[in-house]
Amino acid sequence: MEPTKPESKPAATHFIKSIIESDLASGRESTVVTRFPPEPNGYLHIGHAKSICLNFEVADEFGGRTHLRFDDTNPLKEDVEYVEAIKRDVKWLGFEWDGLFFASDYFDKMYERAVLLIRKGLAYVDEQSADRIRETRGTLTKPGTPSPFRDRSVEENLTQFEQMRAGAFKNGEKVLRAKIDMASPNINMRDPVIYRIVRAHHHNTGDKWCIYPMYAFAHPLEDAIEGVTHSICTLEFEDQRPFYDWVIRECETPAKPHQYEFAKLKLTDTVMGKRYLRLMVEENIVDGWDDPRMPTLSGVRRRGFTPEAIRAFCRETGVSKSAGIIDFGYLEHFVREDLKLKAPRTMAVIDPLKVVIVNYPEGQTELLEAENNTENESMGTRQIPFSREIYIEREDFMENPPPKYHRLYPGNEVRLKSAYFIKCEEVIKDAEGNVVELRCTYDPATKSGSGFNARKVKGTIHWVEASQAVPAEFRLFEPLFKKEAGASAAQGEAAEPAALPDEAELGLQEQEEAEENGTVDKSFLSQLNPGSLAVKMGFVEQNMQAAEPQDKFQFFRHGYFNVDSKYSTPGKPVFNRIVSLKSSFEV
Ligand code: ATP
Ligand code: MG
DSSP: OOOBOOOSSOOOOOHHHHHHHHHHHHTSOSSOEEEEOOOSSSOOBHHHHHHHHHHHHHHHHTTOEEEEEEOOOOTTTOOHHHHHHHHHHHHHHTOOOSOEEEGGGGHHHHHHHHHHHHHTTOEEEEOSOHHHHHHTTOOSSSOOOOOTTTTOOHHHHHHHHHHHHHTOSOTTSOEEEEOSOTTOSSGGGSOOEEEEEOOOOBTTTBTSOSEEEOHHHHHHHHHHHHTOSEEEEEGGGGGGHHHHHHHHHHTTOSSOOEEEEEOOOEETTOOOSHHHHHHHHHTTSSSSTTOTTSSBHHHHHHHTOOHHHHHHHHHHTOOOSSOOEEOHHHHHHHHHHHHTTTSOEEOEESSEEEEEETTSOTTOEEEEEEESOTTOGGGOEEEEEEESEEEEEGGGBOSSOOTTOOSBOTTOEEEETTSOEEEEEEEEEOTTOOEEEEEEEEEGGGOTTSOOOSSOOSOEEOEEETTTOEEEEEEEEOOSBOHHHHHHHHTTOOOGGGOOOOGGGSOHHHHHHHHHTTOOOGGGGGGBOTTSEEEEEEEEOGGGGGOOTTOEEEETTTEEEEEOTTTOBTTBOEEEEEEOSSOSSOO
16 A cells, blocks of 8 residues: 555544534434543554544534543553553643543442343353463354353352452453354454453552453443443454444443444554554663654654644544555654744754854954744844854865855855855865865855845855854654665565554454563564664754753754753753654655
């Protein structure tokens, strides 16, 4: 599949909005309640942002409510660290939940509903091993085999389930299964496991429970308990919908939520899926969950993406049943658009080369007026020092330039942005022949803003005054994975080692199993891009001394940069490149 280039017009409507409109019109629902239900087993990523925007914006549009619910039914992988991080990220995106809930607060109610199922003859305690249960589930073409424990009496099941709860059995010794149809064409309906024994400390309920409900059983009950009307999830849950409806019907919950599925957001050159991201954190491949190269919300925040840009991206990419893979550059496009008028424009020299202006008086410094944003006059001007010694970008000088090179070379004159014309008179080299300094002359008549137009130059270069320049570190990023990896995954080629794992293509069962036994296919790590981080030392303007973490700037020609919140210090700022100025993505 080719990366899709979405329409740049706002998505006027989408199928979920249409469903809500007709539910309200027909009176099937009188209000809209949605929820964002993350499992607190990792940090949120851009894919989650898609779901957050959808849930909050759709409810808001119809005057409804949105809950933030932690789907914390698996104590093995969950942690309060993640709960706090998720709350921070949702707020940062700009949303306020109308209620904060924990699925674990409903464990008593869920237990009661499981007991109700047993009483109705719709659930039984199975003593087969997990492997045996999987083997007897059957296939798409072969029905499942009923468990020898399937026809236990209600009384025996009640006693056994009570004993499971009381801790009488070892992990994995018994499970509770729904009793539905071992021959159902939908494998999810072949007596799915609804409770299992897990001895693990839960971040919320402590050691109160040693049995925990399975996600597929818990989720519809959570929705019903909270009065959710439209339970929006991603496509891998589509085959679960019959079981969702079965739970709502047979557990006799007063509220009757409905589930709707949309396609997961996929981006080029990246993996989403918390377990892959967690692996990269655990193996120290990245600098934590908030590494600026990570597609996590904390990562892109540290990199400098704005919530406004992410929301616009989520809105413009629409909601569909069959999404393609979206070019990461399309997200970057929204970041540029958002920062264009907001970020002050200043000068930074990333790879410095010293220039001495030989005819400028020694010991003199003057202040020049420079605009803060040529596209946004309201950002005003600032004063920048100019003196005999400055730094320019090493790539802005060539001793033997090719044709059409309009920057500095011996004998050529260029404009220093917001300052004067300078002409290269002499090149100083070290013993190895490396250029270490340029000697130039300047023409006082050419001062910026003076209206000088007696002659023109073709090149304008940026610079910073040397004596007051602030030494700075610049961190330049490329995708974490090699370009080809994303591309061939996008094209669905069978070229195995090149494909990045795609969470959206795993079934729910596969995901749950993988998560349960902690297995992660690590082969995607062979596709890491060794050049994803470049650290450079250079200089920024003297007035950047006051830059605070998360301040954003456009550095002339280099792109947009964000002050890093982890490594930046007042005397020695560290800048993360958010995006370069030019887009490879044409909108
Ligand atoms: P992951 O595989 O990254 O752990 P998940 O789906 O297991 O993702 P949850 O914490 O269970 O993550 O999900 C919270 C909500 O976010 C769910 O409704 C889920 O469907 C949605 N979501 C997760 N990934 C995406 C994505 N890439 N695009 C859209 N929605 C997503
Ligand atoms: Mg998950």
